Amino acid sequence: MQDISRLVNNGAAFCFTTRILDAQPRCIFVLMAPQIPLFSDPASQHITLKDGELVYYPQFFSLPEATACMQTLMEKIEWQQERMKMYGKEVLFPRLMAWYGDAGSTYAFSGNTYTPQAWTAELLRIKEQIEPEAGVCFNSVLLNRYRDGKDSMGWHADDEPELGRNPVIASFNLGATRRFMLRHQQAGLKYELELQHGSLLIMKGALQHHWQHQVPKTTKVSGERINLTFRVIHNV
Ligand SMILES: O=C(O)CCC(=O)C(=O)O
Numbered sequence: 001m002q003d004i005s006r007l008v009n010n011g012a013a014f015c016f017t018t019r020i021l022d023a024q025p026r027c028i029f030v031l032m033a034p035q036i037p038l039f040s041d042p043a044s045q046h047i048t049l050k051d052g053e054l055v056y057y058p059q060f061f062s063l064p065e066a067t068a069c070m071q072t073l074m075e076k077i078e079w080q081q082e083r084m085k086m087y088g089k090e091v092l093f094p095r096l097m098a099w100y101g102d103a104g105s106t107y108a109f110s111g112n113t114y115t116p117q118a119w120t121a122e123l124l125r126i127k128e129q130i131e132p133e134a135g136v137c138f139n140s141v142l143l144n145r146y147r148d149g150k151d152s153m154g155w156h157a158d159d160e161p162e163l164g165r166n167p168v169i170a171s172f173n174l175g176a177t178r179r180f181m182l183r184h185q186q187a188g189l190k191y192e193l194e195l196q197h198g199s200l201l202i203m204k205g206a207l208q209h210h211w212q213h214q215v216p217k218t219t220k221v222s223g224e225r226i227n228l229t230f231r232v233i234h235n236v
């Protein structure tokens with residue numbers, strides 16, 4: 001899978017997914033000549049950190065579009081509460097999860113190996129809108145569903161070997177606004193964002209090799225939230 005983000009920055013690109021009979025969806029980038037924007041660039045904030053980059057689109061999907069999308073994902077995704085080993089004991093993840101993607105994009109973390117389910121139409125639709133902004137063709141998505149403020153995700157980096165060096169990860173958010181915290185692992189730096197309904201956060205550069213992130217528990221939020229992290233898995 002080729003990272004063309006450098007090229008995208010100099011011109012415009014779009015990416016589409018084709019499906020030939022029963023074949024896996026294939027993602028194809030078409031580079032356009034510079035200075036001829038095909039689509040308007042949704043408003044975004046570029047945040048340059050030490051050893052990493054973030055691009056935040058507060059309203060990547062409009063509110064009605066995001067609400068309809070969340071409803072579809074709540075109904076159509078096969079949500080599961082997975083288990084992990086912690087200090088030798090089996091514990092439940094404090095959230096629901098699901099893993100979708102191209103066949104073969106197997107992913108291992110927290111002691112489990114996840115085999116993806118086949119893309120749904122709704123997931124492909126979201127992926128196709130995100131890819132031109134991210135500049136990569138994603139082959140998998142991890143979905144997390146935080147049922148209320150008690151559900152959370154602890155400090156970690158998305159630095160598993162199958163994600164490769166300097167992975168581009170696109171994180172799409174629906175439902176309740178939650179705090180997304182980052183901490184630099186060597187420099188003692190911190191950064192945080194409130195990820196709102198319909199927003200997109202692209203993480204790139206060396207971020208995953210130097211920073212960790214988390215979604216802490218909160219007593220202030222009672223609503224549900226769904227987060228999708230689109231990724232490129234290199235063992236396909
Ligand atoms: O829910 C979020 O915003 C974070 C998700 C995340 O970090 C992950 O899936 O690795």
Ligand SMILES: [Fe+2]
Pocket residue numbers: 156157158213
């Ligand atoms: Fe993560």
